[in-house]
Amino acid sequence: MSKEVLLKLEGVVAGYTRPVVGPVTFSVKPGEVLGLGGPNGSGKSTILRSITGMSRVFSGSMHRAPDLTLCHQWQRPELPPELALLGSELYSLLGADPKDAPALIRPLMTQPLYRLSGGQFQLIQTLACLCSPARLVLMDEPTNNLDGRSLDALSAMLHQLDPSRAVLLVSHEISFLERHCTNLIEVGA
Amino acid sequence: MIEILFDPIFRVPFLTGLCLAAALSLVGAFLRMRNEWLAALGLSQMAAAGGMASAFLGVPVLVGAFGAAALAMLVKAALPRVGNSHYALMILLGWSGTLVLGSYMDHGQVIGESLLRGQLYFSHGGHLGGALGLLVAVVGAFRWLSPRLLTARFFPDYHGANRIPVWPYTILFALFTMTAAVLGTISIGAFPAFAMLFVPSWIGFVLVDGWVRSVAASVVIGAVAYVLAYVLAILIDLPFGPVLTGLLVLAASLRFLTAIRRRNVELSGDDLHFQHLSPPRAD
Numbered sequence: 001m002s003k004e005v006l007l008k009l010e011g012v013v014a015g016y017t018r019p020v021v022g023p024v025t026f027s028v029k030p031g032e033v034l035g036l037g038g039p040n041g042s043g044k045s046t047i048l049r050s051i052t053g054m055s056r057v058f059s060g061s062m063h064r065a066p067d068l069t070l071c072h073q074w075q076r077p078e079l080p081p082e083l084a085l086l087g088s089e090l091y092s093l094l095g096a097d098p099k100d101a102p103a104l105i106r107p108l109m110t111q112p113l114y115r116l117s118g119g120q121f122q123l124i125q126t127l128a129c130l131c132s133p134a135r136l137v138l139m140d141e142p143t144n145n146l147d148g149r150s151l152d153a154l155s156a157m158l159h160q161l162d163p164s165r166a167v168l169l170v171s172h173e174i175s176f177l178e179r180h181c182t183n184l185i186e187v188g189a
Numbered sequence: 190m191i192e193i194l195f196d197p198i199f200r201v202p203f204l205t206g207l208c209l210a211a212a213l214s215l216v217g218a219f220l221r222m223r224n225e226w227l228a229a230l231g232l233s234q235m236a237a238a239g240g241m242a243s244a245f246l247g248v249p250v251l252v253g254a255f256g257a258a259a260l261a262m263l264v265k266a267a268l269p270r271v272g273n274s275h276y277a278l279m280i281l282l283g284w285s286g287t288l289v290l291g292s293y294m295d296h297g298q299v300i301g302e303s304l305l306r307g308q309l310y311f312s313h314g315g316h317l318g319g320a321l322g323l324l325v326a327v328v329g330a331f332r333w334l335s336p337r338l339l340t341a342r343f344f345p346d347y348h349g350a351n352r353i354p355v356w357p358y359t360i361l362f363a364l365f366t367m368t369a370a371v372l373g374t375i376s377i378g379a380f381p382a383f384a385m386l387f388v389p390s391w392i393g394f395v396l397v398d399g400w401v402r403s404v405a406a407s408v409v410i411g412a413v414a415y416v417l418a419y420v421l422a423i424l425i426d427l428p429f430g431p432v433l434t435g436l437l438v439l440a441a442s443l444r445f446l447t448a449i450r451r452r453n454v455e456l457s458g459d460d461l462h463f464q465h466l467s468p469p470r471a472d
Contacts, residue, residue, distance in 0.1 A: 049346070051350070052346035052349060052350035053346060053349045053350060054345075054346045054349070069351055070347075070350040070351055071344070071347065071350075072344065072346055072347065072350060074344070074345075077343070080222070080224070080342075082221075082391075082394050082395055083221075083222060083394060084393075084394045084395070084397060084398050084399055084400060084402070084403035085222075085339065085399075085400045086398060086399050086400070089339075089399065089400050090339075090343060093336060093339055093340045093343065093344070094340070094344065094347070110398075111398075112398045112399070114394075114395075125343065125344075134351075
């Protein structure tokens with residue numbers, strides 16, 4: 001595997017009790033924002049989960065750079081009903097510095113999570129992943145539940161991505177993928 | 190009457206309960222954060238059944254209580270997904286086991302009641318050593334354990350994806366939970382122990398903002414409720430366990446303070462995060 005490749009999937013068939021997606025082949029290099037598009041239910045999230053070990057790889061191979069660090073932003077994260085953890089504390093869990101947070105979400109940093117809306121909670125999680133030191137960020141439908149200004153903040157962060165890092169972005173919103181991705185792969189096509 | 194509080198005979202029981210109040214409140218905060226608070230009642234009930242089984246078999250109560258709680262933890266770990274339904278089954282099995290085994294013994298009813306209601310006044314140096322050891326261990330591990338458990342809660346595959354072993358903190362927390370449930374059940378009783386695991390963080394998490402501060406608030410609430418219950422139970426000659434449980438339930442009214450504060454913030458328009466985020470985009 002070339003030194004420049006962070007992650008390479010070759011003919012990967014992934015699923016849970018049975019295969020649900022694949023075979024899929026792609027590689028992610030530093031500086032890339034690779035988009036995985038496709039309709040709902042096509043198995044895009046399952047591919048991300050196969051990379052983190054949460055779903056099963058039935059066949060094919062997966063190669064990771066030896067020093068690869070990962071962060072996975074989950075689709076529909078569960079907002080705890082009553083938890084006093086502050087936005088800044090959630091940010092710090094991933095090694096992200098709350099001072100690097102975009103101005104839009106700075107007021108949320110001093111709020112406990114249970115006072116946030118679902119969209120605000122998702123935005124903090126998403127931006128925490130992007131601000132973390134992880135070299136590869138896996139993003140699963142990050143645009144869900146976001147308002148216009150939040151989408152702008154997310155777009156700005158994607159454009160400011162450090163060239164040594166990469167993003168694997170899953171979305172069913174093809175226009176968002178086209179605006180932000182350096183390469184696009186259609187899953188389930 | 191008040192001099193009885195300072196009687197040397199009550200020192201060890203008082204200190205045992207105080208250590209347990211702090212340790213159980215702290216472990217309870219983690220359980221609430223992980224949404225596993227019902228597991229605490231399940232483990233307490235299983236420990237009570239194990240304690241009864243020990244009396245039935247003629248072995249030390251601590252052995253049976255730990256054995257039953259460990260068995261429950263192993264089953265919990267072996268199941269692919271554990272939820273409230275499984276914890277409810279643990280509660281029912283523990284309750285049923287305690288009473289059925291008790292019915293086979295001459296003093297079964299007395300033993301069963303002491304396990305469910307507590308026998309703090311009979312605590313000895315061994316109990317105090319266990320409670321103090323648990324408290325020191327949980328407080329000592331807090332800074333190491335906290336970020337790991339929080340990360341696992343909000344980013345469930347983070348450690349696995351980065352090939353960071355999850356077993357050290359998973360096993361350590363399981364040991365803390367099991368020990369808290371067992372020592373709590375033996376000393377202050379199954380239901381009072383559950384109340385101490387459940388209520389303080391329920392109040393603390395909405396009373397104070399910030400993880401460490403809210404956990405500290407939970408410990409203070411647990412300790413203050415314990416001291417008040419201890420004094421009241423001795424001075425008015427009431428059973429300690431039910432007094433503690435009742436006081437903790439009454440303390441839950443502190444949550445109303447938060448509701449009032451939150452309403453005042455909203456009325457004053459001081460709620461920053463709603464000012465700074467615009468409404469959803471039309472498209």
